[in-house]
Amino acid sequence: MPESSRSDAQGRSASYRIEDLDAEAELRRLEAQVRLVVPVEHRVLKEIGVRPESTFVDIGCGPGFFAERAARELLDSGARGGRVIGVDVDEKLIWLARKRAEGLNLPLEYVVGAGAEIPLADNIADITYARFLFQHLEHPLVVLAEMMRVTRPGGLVAIVDTDDGSLLMHPEPVGFRRLVDASGAAQMARGGDRRVGRKLKRYLAATGLEDTSARVHPFTTEELGVGPFLEITVGFKAGVLRPPFITADEIEETVTDLELVRETPGFFGHALGYLAWGRKPS
């Protein structure tokens, strides 16, 4: 598919295709991201109204790392009738998610489908959720309208994502800003948006959701450790960086310096996670 074509016939966003990445490393990164972010996420989700009896729809669920944890921990393994429905446009990832779920005996099912045409009935979800999907969407409001359609009146629509504006390090590796800008430009050329975090609340309000709210949570090298912090904040960038946005020499310069500065005593990194939500009018 040419670089200019931003989604394929199935509706897969060009900004995220696992086959363009080192798939093994990307699966490791997604799993680490779930492990590190889930404690905060679950706390906020309970606070805003997710209950063990909820029907929880996870759009862009990927290989299901989050969906599994939600089914087990948020929905108490289905003891009170709750269930998770994971939806992803990538058939291979849904295959993997189903395979992982085999034998787990969790209230969990997976469906192949695009966010712009969710293959679920109207009003079936108590909460419709999307994690790290919106940074890959060329038409976020179309997907949000679909998320709202499948959510029951009075139910929740919530999004978690990132924003490169909040990614800071000290000492900063040589050319780090150039690398961040280049990966953002490369993702934007494929229809993505690495500055989506700050826009989420406005997107929810523009879709007609009520009582919209947004929260940020800091993730730093202090609590995550330097290796995991870099894996989840810089790992994906490595996969999307390419000419003409940056040269191989420029990438090499920053990566080499990053290897040095991460060993600096007192090295500190900081990023924010953005969680925004709103309620479908009753």
Ligand SMILES: C[S@@+](CC[C@H](N)C(=O)[O-])C[C@H]1O[C@@H](n2cnc3c(N)ncnc32)[C@H](O)[C@@H]1O
């Ligand atoms: C960065 S991954 C996040 C996976 C998962 N939500 C998580 O947090 O681990 C983005 C996911 O969105 C899916 N995706 C991309 N474009 C999509 C679309 N238009 N509709 C549905 N899923 C999409 C990808 O296949 C991928 O699984």
